[in-house]
Amino acid sequence: MSAETQDPADILMGDVIRLEQVVSRESLTKICQSFFELFRLPVRVISYDGDLLADVHQEQELCRYLNQLPNGQAACTSTVGQVRHIEPERTPIIHPCFTGAVYRVVPLEYQGRSVGRFVIGPYVPVEDKEVPQTLLVVDPDVNAETASAAHARMPRVRKEIADQLAAHMQRVLDLLLFSGHRAQLASTMQIANVRENYRELAQKTEKLETAYEELKQLDKLKSNFLATVSHELRTPLTSIIGYAEMLESGQAGDLAPEQGDLLKTIRSKADQLLHMISDLLDLGRLEAETLTITKEPIDVSALLADVESTVAPAAAKKGVKVDIQVQGEMPRLNGDPMRLKQILVNLTDNAVKFTPEGGTVELIAEPTEVHSGGGAAGGFGTAMFSSSKQAVAFVVRDSGIGIPEEALPKIFDAFYQVDGGATRQHGGAGLGLSIAKQLVDAHEGSIEVQSTVDQGTIFVVTIPV
Ligand code: ADP
Numbered sequence: 001m002s003a004e005t006q007d008p009a010d011i012l013m014g015d016v017i018r019l020e021q022v023v024s025r026e027s028l029t030k031i032c033q034s035f036f037e038l039f040r041l042p043v044r045v046i047s048y049d050g051d052l053l054a055d056v057h058q059e060q061e062l063c064r065y066l067n068q069l070p071n072g073q074a075a076c077t078s079t080v081g082q083v084r085h086i087e088p089e090r091t092p093i094i095h096p097c098f099t100g101a102v103y104r105v106v107p108l109e110y111q112g113r114s115v116g117r118f119v120i121g122p123y124v125p126v127e128d129k130e131v132p133q134t135l136l137v138v139d140p141d142v143n144a145e146t147a148s149a150a151h152a153r154m155p156r157v158r159k160e161i162a163d164q165l166a167a168h169m170q171r172v173l174d175l176l177l178f179s180g181h182r183a184q185l186a187s188t189m190q191i192a193n194v195r196e197n198y199r200e201l202a203q204k205t206e207k208l209e210t211a212y213e214e215l216k217q218l219d220k221l222k223s224n225f226l227a228t229v230s231h232e233l234r235t236p237l238t239s240i241i242g243y244a245e246m247l248e249s250g251q252a253g254d255l256a257p258e259q260g261d262l263l264k265t266i267r268s269k270a271d272q273l274l275h276m277i278s279d280l281l282d283l284g285r286l287e288a289e290t291l292t293i294t295k296e297p298i299d300v301s302a303l304l305a306d307v308e309s310t311v312a313p314a315a316a317k318k319g320v321k322v323d324i325q326v327q328g329e330m331p332r333l334n335g336d337p338m339r340l341k342q343i344l345v346n347l348t349d350n351a352v353k354f355t356p357e358g359g360t361v362e363l364i365a366e367p368t369e370v371h372s373g374g375g376a377a378g379g380f381g382t383a384m385f386s387s388s389k390q391a392v393a394f395v396v397r398d399s400g401i402g403i404p405e406e407a408l409p410k411i412f413d414a415f416y417q418v419d420g421g422a423t424r425q426h427g428g429a430g431l432g433l434s435i436a437k438q439l440v441d442a443h444e445g446s447i448e449v450q451s452t453v454d455q456g457t458i459f460v461v462t463i464p465v
Contacts, residue, residue, distance in 0.1 A: 019108060019116040020047050022180035023173075028054035031172055039165055040155055041123055045108075045173070047116045050085065060122065062099055062150035071139035079103075083119055092166055097122055098134040101154055106166045110177050118173065120166055123155040227284040230277045237277065241270045272427070279431040282342075283414060286438040293442045298333040298340060300365045300392060301326050307344045307363060311352055319357040322348070327366040331390045331465045339439045340463070346432035347396040347459045353426050354457070355400030368393040370446070370464055391445070394461040402453035411449070412437040436461075 019028075032043045032054045042057030066072030075098050083095050083103045092106040101122035108116045131148045157165070244267045246252060248260065255263065285291035304324040315322045344363065351361040369388045403411060407418045414434040419426070440447045445463040 017110055017113065017115055017181065018048060019045075019110075019177065020051070020053055022184050023176050025053050027176060027180075028173075029056065031169075031176065032056040035165075035169055041120050041157065041165065043169065044119045045116065046084065046119065048114060052084075053116070060101075060150075060155075061153055062101075062147070063122070065146060065150050066099070066138065066142075069139040069141050072142065075138050083121075086117075087114070088117060089114070098132070098138055099154075100124055100128055100130075100132040100135055100151060104162060104166055106170055108170070108173055108177070110174075110181070115177065118169060120162070120169070123157045123162070124151070125162070126156045126158045223284050223287055226280050230280040230284070234274065234277050234281070237270060237274050241267065241274065244270065276429055276431075279429065279435060282435050283431055286435065286442075291442070293336045293339060293439075295334045295336055298335050298337055300330045300333060303337065303340060303344070304363055304365055306341055307348055310341075310345050311348045314349065315352045315361065318352060318355075320352050320355050321360045322352065323360060323362045325362065325364045327364060329367060330365065331367055331392065333392045333463065333465045335443055335463055336439075339442070343436045343439050343461060344394060344396070346436045347394075347461070350428075350432060351396050351398035351400065351457070351459075353428070355398045359399040361399075362395070362397045364395040364397070366393050366395070367391075368462060370462055389464045391462050391464045394463070396459045396461075397456065398458075399456040402455055402457055403449070403451040404453055405451075408449060408451065412447075
């Protein structure tokens with residue numbers, strides 16, 4: 001099991017501790033190096049499974065000499081192999097070499113379990129003064145004098161010093177194991193924590209996704225319902241308007257003045273309803289992306305005049321003045337005339353609606369430019385990388401009640417009204433700006449708003465020519 005997939009509980013119970021899992025080979029080698037530098041004694045650390053984890057030594061002259069002789073080399077290899085596989089339990093084992101040197105194999109334990117061992121040596125115990133016979137007879141070619149001289153230069157250690165050195169090394173490695181294990185526990189816990197948080201997050205995301213899908217489904221149902229109802233309402237309403245017009249024109253006989261007035265009210269209320277139903281149908285088409293824009297050259301002055309004549313009755317009724325102006329040389333604008341009129345009527349209608357008696361609404365068209373591809377307008381970057389396109393800006397400015405700053409980001413949402421309460425003073429369904437924005441987008445234009453409460457509002461629609 002790798003450290004990554006380990007359950008923290010496994011580590012806590014000390015089940016899967018391996019020396020090499022909690023202490024890096026690099027750290028072990030550094031410890032061995034400093035031990036060697038201090039005491040000039042070879043030292044090796046071996047894992048529980050017998051892997052050499054760290055090895056710091058310098059070949060002894062005696063070993064080098066013996067390795068040149070066939071029997072000497074075989075005996076050396078056999079000794080080293082034996083030492084490598086010694087597994088001491090609890091107490092160190094002193095393993096003798098045929099050269100008279102010894103290897104001290106010391107067990108490493110952690111939480112009562114063996115995790116590996118370390119080997120100090122070869123060194124010759126100071127107490128052993130004699131060159132052993134086993135060295136001199138190991139190979140027929142051993143030169144007693146050379147062998148004895150090399151034997152004399154082997155590192156020599158007194159037994160109690162060797163005990164102390166081994167105990168010292170054992171303590172250092174214990175400490176390293178302990179701190180390494182703690183660090184590993186902490187990081188494993190942290191990983192487990194992160195994993196748990198991630199799992200929770202994934203669950204929440206899944207729930208959110210399901211809720212989102214359900215909402216989308218509901219929204220689609222709502223849109224379908226609105227589209228069907230609007231469509232079904234429009235047909236009888238058109239008939240009502242048609243019959244009212246016939247009555248008004250006297251086709252069914254002359255009307256008394258009072259009857260004429262009542263019919264006018266019926267007509268205007270029916271027109272209002274039809275307008276609202278058309279808005280709902282447009283919204284449905286815009287959401288379903290089935291509304292098509294048919295562009296043709298636009299006469300901007302005629303467009304403004306048309307908008308003015310549409311809003312004039314409501315403005316006159318309220319006592320609000322509507323000014324239209326075409327400023328500067330107008331470039332040739334291409335757009336959908338019906339939809340551009342719809343945008344401007346929605347904005348101008350709102351301006352009239354939200355401006356008290358005696359106020360003014362201005363509808364201005366002026367040539368402008370839009371920048372594309374270069375980030376913010378102006379500056380070096382813009383000059384280098386952007387291209388500017390001719391455009392027409394339509395400004396609708398009123399001296400009305402204004403829009404509070406916190407409501408500005410929401411006014412283009414469908415059905416949103418600043419005063420959405422049941423007792424609101426102004427009519428409407430909160431669709432005009434949402435439709436206007438989407439129609440502006442369909443013309444690849446932009447719509448911006450600035451407003452100050454009790455002073456007025458300015459909408460600027462920019463349509464590239
Ligand atoms: P509505 O049918 O309510 O006019 P709109 O989408 O056209 O719906 O506008 C959304 C809301 O934005 C309005 O209800 C109003 O609160 C606010 N609003 C829009 N235009 C103006 C304006 N010129 N002055 C003040 N408030 C405005």
